[in-house]
Amino acid sequence: MSVKRDFAVGLFVWAALLTMPFWMPAIGGYTGLATRVVVMGLGAMALNLLLGYTGALSFGHATFFGLGAYGAAMTIRYLVPSTPLALLAGIAVAAAAGAAIGAMIVRRRGVYFAMSTIAFGQIFYFVAFRWSSVTGGDDGLTGWTRAPLSLGPLTLDIRGSETAFYYFALALFAAGVGAMAWILSTPFGRTLVAIRENERRARFLGLSIERHLWLSFVISSTLMGLAGGLYALLNNFVDPRTLRYDQSGEFVIMAVMGGMRSFWGPLLGAFIFVVVQDVVSSHTENWMSVIGLVFILVVLFFPRGLLGLLGRRAPA
Amino acid sequence: MSLLDVEDVTKAFGRLVAVGGVTLRVEPGELRAIIGPNGAGKTTFFNLVSGFFPPSSGTIRFDGRDVGALGPAARVRLGIARTFQITEVFPELDVAENLRVAAESAAGLAFSLGRGAARRAGMDGEVDRLLATAGLADRRNRQVGELSHGDQRAVEIAMALALKPKLLMLDEPTAGMGDQETHDVARLIRRLHRDEGLTIVLIEHDMRVVFNLAQRIMVLAEGKTLAEGTPDEIAGNETVQAAYLGESA
Ligand SMILES: Nc1ncnc2c1ncn2[C@@H]1O[C@H](COP(=O)(O)OP(=O)(O)OP(=O)(O)O)[C@@H](O)[C@H]1O
Ligand SMILES: [Mg+2]
Numbered sequence: 001m002s003v004k005r006d007f008a009v010g011l012f013v014w015a016a017l018l019t020m021p022f023w024m025p026a027i028g029g030y031t032g033l034a035t036r037v038v039v040m041g042l043g044a045m046a047l048n049l050l051l052g053y054t055g056a057l058s059f060g061h062a063t064f065f066g067l068g069a070y071g072a073a074m075t076i077r078y079l080v081p082s083t084p085l086a087l088l089a090g091i092a093v094a095a096a097a098g099a100a101i102g103a104m105i106v107r108r109r110g111v112y113f114a115m116s117t118i119a120f121g122q123i124f125y126f127v128a129f130r131w132s133s134v135t136g137g138d139d140g141l142t143g144w145t146r147a148p149l150s151l152g153p154l155t156l157d158i159r160g161s162e163t164a165f166y167y168f169a170l171a172l173f174a175a176g177v178g179a180m181a182w183i184l185s186t187p188f189g190r191t192l193v194a195i196r197e198n199e200r201r202a203r204f205l206g207l208s209i210e211r212h213l214w215l216s217f218v219i220s221s222t223l224m225g226l227a228g229g230l231y232a233l234l235n236n237f238v239d240p241r242t243l244r245y246d247q248s249g250e251f252v253i254m255a256v257m258g259g260m261r262s263f264w265g266p267l268l269g270a271f272i273f274v275v276v277q278d279v280v281s282s283h284t285e286n287w288m289s290v291i292g293l294v295f296i297l298v299v300l301f302f303p304r305g306l307l308g309l310l311g312r313r314a315p316a
Numbered sequence: 317m318s319l320l321d322v323e324d325v326t327k328a329f330g331r332l333v334a335v336g337g338v339t340l341r342v343e344p345g346e347l348r349a350i351i352g353p354n355g356a357g358k359t360t361f362f363n364l365v366s367g368f369f370p371p372s373s374g375t376i377r378f379d380g381r382d383v384g385a386l387g388p389a390a391r392v393r394l395g396i397a398r399t400f401q402i403t404e405v406f407p408e409l410d411v412a413e414n415l416r417v418a419a420e421s422a423a424g425l426a427f428s429l430g431r432g433a434a435r436r437a438g439m440d441g442e443v444d445r446l447l448a449t450a451g452l453a454d455r456r457n458r459q460v461g462e463l464s465h466g467d468q469r470a471v472e473i474a475m476a477l478a479l480k481p482k483l484l485m486l487d488e489p490t491a492g493m494g495d496q497e498t499h500d501v502a503r504l505i506r507r508l509h510r511d512e513g514l515t516i517v518l519i520e521h522d523m524r525v526v527f528n529l530a531q532r533i534m535v536l537a538e539g540k541t542l543a544e545g546t547p548d549e550i551a552g553n554e555t556v557q558a559a560y561l562g563e564s565a
Contacts, residue, residue: 204392205392205475206421
């Protein structure tokens with residue numbers, strides 16, 4: 001029964017994503033906002049590999065989002081105006097940072113782990129903030145745009161067409177999320193959930209907990225780097241706030257609000273967050289209090305998140 | 317050569333000496349019980365053998381190797397599997413998944429990022445076999461956290477068996493169980509010992525279980541070995557009578 005239901009939910013999600021540019025205007029949005037949902041959704045789902053599936057509280061995950069964004073932006077700005085190379089560079093930088101930071105913190109637990117992730121994020125934030133000759137500092141890195149995508153003889157105009165860029169982002173979202181679903185269905189993925197469930201039991205089954213945490217951290221950072229790269233391309237812009245702790249917190253809110261125990265929950269959380277932010281911020285500066293209120297209501301009435309009731313399995 | 321050879325091992329927590337100079341040899345194929353009053357140091361002794369923490373002094377040899385400095389995961393790989401006094405399982409996973417995680421760990425698949433290797437290694441069949449051994453086949457898709465206490469204990473024992481251990485250590489396997497469940501667990505332990513030749517050390521408070529199952533018994537009290545011998549010797553030992561059996565009977 002649960003397998004059937006997972007299938008139905010998956011079908012609904014993909015149908016909604018594939019048609020989002022068409023129905024977004026009906027709820028007051030636009031194509032760029034739909035892209036934002038997909039990109040933030042990818043980030044929240046990537047974070048949830050740690051938060052929900054591994055049980056590791058990475059509260060500084062914007063580090064890898066921001067590094068992916070700067071990696072992509074700086075590649076285009078300084079090296080080569082190629083969208084694929086920009087994304088690959090962003091992913092590589094985020095993955096390398098995830099590997100290094102992960103190795104330093106996998107022995108920490110709970111709040112110590114969380115604080116360490118935030119601390120590393122702030123280091124990168126200050127570097128981006130201060131090193132203005134290269135990063136553009138507080139004003140952000142401008143003077144570049146994403147390049148059209150050439151696929152052999154075809155050219156996909158992801159620069160000129162917001163719709164083309166949406167489907168480009170959605171394709172990469174699908175690849176990232178598909179990889180995550182696959183990983184969760186393998187022995188490695190099962191082991192991550194087991195570690196979340198009971199670390200002591202896992203250790204006394206002969207499992208190398210730290211190595212599992214590390215690999216999960218690296219995979220999550222890598223996907224976060226992809227989301228960050230897409231975010232930079234979406235805005236043709238990047239600034240230090242993509243690295244900051246409040247951006248990290250937003251991803252956590254998306255995951256918790258949507259449901260950490262469900263595969264698609266963080267995407268729903270991202271959808272609500274991004275849309276409410278856009279709609280409310282056009283009326284008042286104080287959009288964060290509205291998000292905060294929504295968040296509190298969700299936590300009160302849906303302690304497992306909005307999709308928490310739908311169960312715990314990844315689509316196999 | 318003994319399978320387990322613990323020599324004069326000590327564990328102190330600050331000024332409290334939980335285990336103070338215990339020596340124990342367990343031969344292959346033996347079924348040994350450890351008994352003793354609450355706080356005697358039985359669980360601490362298990363923690364030392366399974367690698368929960370290092371001993372303050374003394375040596376622990378397993379299968380001819382000094383394992384005193386190894387962590388728990390390394391000792392599992394050498395063949396030491398244990399259960400805990402307070403059941404340790406994966407509550408939100410179902411029974412089959414609990415066993416599968418254990419079996420895949422034992423098969424060296426924990427880092428496998430494909431599904432083929434687990435299939436080729438026969439993990440489905442292995443899980444079925446474990447379910448049957450522990451009498452859990454009809455509960456395979458139930459979430460473990462929702463099972464009865466007795467069934468959760470059975471899951472934990474089956475997970476330990478999935479590791480294909482040379483030495484199985486059970487910390488009060490029948491604690492908190494009713495008569496029927498106790499009987500079932502005792503029968504499972506006997507079968508593992510007799511039919512599969514498994515070496516087993518168990519801590520147990522239920523004296524019927526102890527005297528029914530064990531070939532030799534070690535009695536701990538206040539971190540020290542009070543007596544050691546066959547069930548008959550222990551039953552006839554006056555020090556043990558006075559210190560332990562007398563008061564609990
Ligand atoms: N990690 C620890 N830190 C400090 N003291 C400990 C620790 N583990 C055990 N102790 C203490 O060591 C002593 C022996 O405890 P242990 O759990 O080994 O007894 P036990 O024989 O298993 O008792 P029971 O029959 O109640 O399970 C107790 O006084 C206990 O409080
Ligand atoms: Mg105990």
